[in-house]
Amino acid sequence: xxxxxxxxxGTLGGWGTTLLVGFVALAGLITVNAMFMVWFERKVAGWVQxxxxxMEHGPQGTLQTLLDVVKLLGKESIIPAQVDRKVFxxxxxxxxxxxxxxxxxLPYDNNLTMTDVESGLLLVxxxxxxxxxxxxxxxxxxxxxxxxxxxxxxxxxxIAYELPLLLxxxxxxxxxxxxxxGEIVAAQTGENGLWFIVMxxxxxxxxxxxxxxxxxxxxxxxxxxxxxxxxxxxxxYTGMGFAVFFLAEYTYMFIVCGIxxxxxxxxxxxxxxxxPVWFILKVYFLLxxxxxxxxxYPRLRFxxxxxxxxxxxxxxxxxxxxxxxxxxxFVEVGS
Amino acid sequence: MVxxxxxxLIVVSLAGAVMAVALKKVFHNLIxxxxxxxxxxxxxxILGAEFVALxxxxxxxxxxxxxxxxxxxxxxxxxxxxxDRSPGRVLGAVGIGSGFMVVVGxxxxxxVFPAAGPQDDALFSAQHLGLLLLSDxxxxxxxxxxxxxxxxxxxxxxxxxSREDDDLPTEGVEGx
Numbered sequence: 025x026x027x028x029x030x031x032x033x034g035t036l037g038g039w040g041t042t043l044l045v046g047f048v049a050l051a052g053l054i055t056v057n058a059m060f061m062v063w064f065e066r067k068v069a070g071w072v073q074x075x076x077x078x079m080e081h082g083p084q085g086t087l088q089t090l091l092d093v094v095k096l097l098g099k100e101s102i103i104p105a106q107v108d109r110k111v112f113x114x115x116x117x118x119x120x121x122x123x124x125x126x127x128x129x130l131p132y133d134n135n136l137t138m139t140d141v142e143s144g145l146l147l148v149x150x151x152x153x154x155x156x157x158x159x160x161x162x163x164x165x166x167x168x169x170x171x172x173x174x175x176x177x178x179x180x181x182x183i184a185y186e187l188p189l190l191l192x193x194x195x196x197x198x199x200x201x202x203x204x205x206g207e208i209v210a211a212q213t214g215e216n217g218l219w220f221i222v223m224x225x226x227x228x229x230x231x232x233x234x235x236x237x238x239x240x241x242x243x244x245x246x247x248x249x250x251x252x253x254x255x256x257x258x259x260x261y262t263g264m265g266f267a268v269f270f271l272a273e274y275t276y277m278f279i280v281c282g283i284x285x286x287x288x289x290x291x292x293x294x295x296x297x298x299x300p301v302w303f304i305l306k307v308y309f310l311l312x313x314x315x316x317x318x319x320x321y322p323r324l325r326f327x328x329x330x331x332x333x334x335x336x337x338x339x340x341x342x343x344x345x346x347x348x349x350x351x352x353x354f355v356e357v358g359s
Numbered sequence: 360m361v362x363x364x365x366x367x368l369i370v371v372s373l374a375g376a377v378m379a380v381a382l383k384k385v386f387h388n389l390i391x392x393x394x395x396x397x398x399x400x401x402x403x404x405i406l407g408a409e410f411v412a413l414x415x416x417x418x419x420x421x422x423x424x425x426x427x428x429x430x431x432x433x434x435x436x437x438x439x440x441x442x443d444r445s446p447g448r449v450l451g452a453v454g455i456g457s458g459f460m461v462v463v464g465x466x467x468x469x470x471v472f473p474a475a476g477p478q479d480d481a482l483f484s485a486q487h488l489g490l491l492l493l494s495d496x497x498x499x500x501x502x503x504x505x506x507x508x509x510x511x512x513x514x515x516x517x518x519x520x521s522r523e524d525d526d527l528p529t530e531g532v533e534g535x
Contacts, residue, residue, distance in 0.1 A: 111390070143485060146413040153421025157393055160428055164386050179428050186421065203410075203485055 050127050058274040059089040065315050072319040093267075101263035104167070111165035116261070116268035119158025122151035123275040130282040131205045133292040133299030143203040148283055149190060152238065155272065156182050159247075162269070163257035174256025177326065178247035181237060184333035185244075189234035191341035192227040195348045196220050196287045205283075209291035219290040226344045228288045230337055232313065235280035237333070239273065242318040246326055281310035365405050372398030380452070386431045393424050410485045 063078065063086060070077025078085030103112065129144045141147050156179065163175020197203055199220055200211040212219050221228050237244035248256030258269045285291060285306035292299025324332070375398055378391025396419045403412035492500045 108384075108386075111386070141409065143410050143413050146410070146417060150413050150416035150421060153417065153425065154393075154397070156425060157390075157420070160425075161386075161390065164431065179425055183422075183425060 046128060047124075050124055053127065053278075054123070054271060054275050057278050058271050059093065061274045061277065061311065062089045062092070064311075065318075068312070068315045069319050072316070096263065096267050099263040101265060104260055106167045107260065108165035108167065111161050112260075113265075115158050115162035115165060116265050116272070117158070118161055119155050120268050120272040120275070122154045122158075123272055123279065126151050126279045127275065127282075129205065130279070130303075131209050131286055131291050132303050140206060141204070144205040145193060145197065145203045145208070145283070145287075148279065149186070149193075152182075152186070152276075155276070158272075159257050159269075162261065166257075166260040168260050170253045170255075171257050171259045174247045174253050174259070178240060178257055181240070181244065181247060181329060181333075184330060185234045185237040185337075188230050188333065188337035188341045189238055191338070191345055192224075192230040192234065193283075193287060195224050195227040195341070195345050198345070198348050198352060199223055205286050205291075209286055209293065212290040213293040217290070217293070219288065219293070221288040224288065224344075224348070226340070227348075228284075230341045230344070231284055231287065232310070234333075234337060235284060236314055236317060237329070239276045239280055239314075241277065241314055243321040243323050244329060245318075245323060246329060277311060277314060278307060281307045281314070284310050361405060365402065368398045368401040368405070370398075371395075372402065374398075389424060389427050389431060392427070393420055396420050396424065410488060 066088070067077040067084070069075075078088040081087040081091055103109065126148050128139045129141060129148055131144075159178050160175045163171045163178070166172070196208065200208040202208060202211070211217065240247050247253075248258065253259070258266055261269060282303075285303060289306045289310075291306075292303040294302035294305075297305075372395045375391045375394030375396070379388050379395055380391075382388055382391060396415065400412040400415045400420075403409075403415060
């Protein structure tokens with residue numbers, strides 16, 4: 025392993041090696057995460073509904089997604105005649121690429137962040153807007169009313185839920201006194217460290233609900249509600265185009281849960297096991313909650329969705345932010 | 360390396376800006392706008408103002424460009440051919456744009472905005488900017504929030520009036 029790295033550094037130089045290793049690691053993480061999540065989701069769905077889920081291939085059906093991937097790769101990519109070709113082909117890429125950048129920002133351990141950015145938290149949210157453009161590009165260029173309706177819904181839903189997402193994260197930022205993800209973790213660990221789930225339980229609840237809506241997951245999956253809109257914004261996508269949108273969705277789930285684990289659950293903090301293991305465990309615990317929500321609650325109607333965001337979550341997160349600021353000031357003056 | 364990235368980002372911003380005004384379909388213009396914002400945010404990062412760049416991305420791309428998407432909804436459907444823009448409008452836009460460029464260029468050259476030397480990154484940090492907004496620049500900051508409040512109230516009134524004008528019953532209707 026070390027010998028390999030040395031050879032790489034000899035040929036590419038330190039900078040190139042970092043880029044290559046980071047890229048390969050992220051690509052691996054994205055693929056493995058998506059394959060595991062699809063299997064996991066089907067398994068949990070089975071258990072929730074008193075079924076077994078996939079059982080045929082491998083122990084407990086673990087090889088099922090691998091075979092699904094092979095099938096998907098072999099499928100023909102159909103480009104409908106009336107689409108806006110350039111935008112149509114570009115859309116999955118624009119939706120997916122920000123995920124790569126966002127993954128490299130997560131603090132997998134106290135000393136293991138691929139790119140340490142001063143305002144890392146904001147960068148993650150900023151890139152979220154870019155991927156939303158990708159979704160809408162796909163919806164508009166498809167020249168299909170279901171796709172366009174799905175895209176419209178995705179945009180208005182994301183605008184509505186971005187506010188509580190940011191505001192709940194800001195309450196944690198106030199507690200930690202930094203926008204740097206590594207420093208937010210550091211504020212929760214060490215001698216007097218306390219995971220922010222203790223100080224900010226309300227923010228955690230708001231964050232999880234808003235994150236589920238931001239990733240277009242059930243019960244907030246109205247942008248792709250299959251019973252009304254066929255498949256929403258990706259109706260016209262087949263083969264690899266569809267696969268890339270699919271991959272992007274599961275990667276964003278990993279990212280929002282990674283940020284959730286960083287903000288509220290102490291990142292890689294935990295006894296015995298090494299940091300990255302703890303981090304991954306926490307992320308998949310949050311992902312498990314998201315999967316359970318999907319198979320527990322029915323899909324919201326569009327007006328219910330908007331009411332929840334604008335009339336409940338946003339006021340609540342504003343009050344939470346104000347209360348946090350007031351308490352912090354009180355403590356500061358008192359001490 | 361940095362020079363190369365800087366040049367690339369400048370090219371991206373300019374290409375986006377040209378796309379934003381030259382292409383015929385509104386949605387293509389919007390993509391160009393997004394590209395220009397991305398490029399210039401990158402330039403801002405290289406200049407050392409990371410927080411400002413992030414805010415630019417968050418507000419212009421995540422907010423304004425996405426809000427413009429709603430305008431796209433009302434644009435001409437794909438099957439119909441768009442009309443050419445009238446020469447009067449094009450001339451007017453060129454006039455306003457170049458006028459703005461002349462004013463900004465004059466201000467920059469006349470030394471009102473001096474060329475920045477190597478500076479402390481902390482000058483552009485969130486803490487420093489936040490403190491400035493609540494101390495030295497408190498009045499403009501409050502004025503802007505007042506403006507935003509007026510805009511929000513205005514949009515609520517507009518939305519409510521159009522709803523009252525409808526003959527459709529507003530109560531007891533399922534869904535939207």
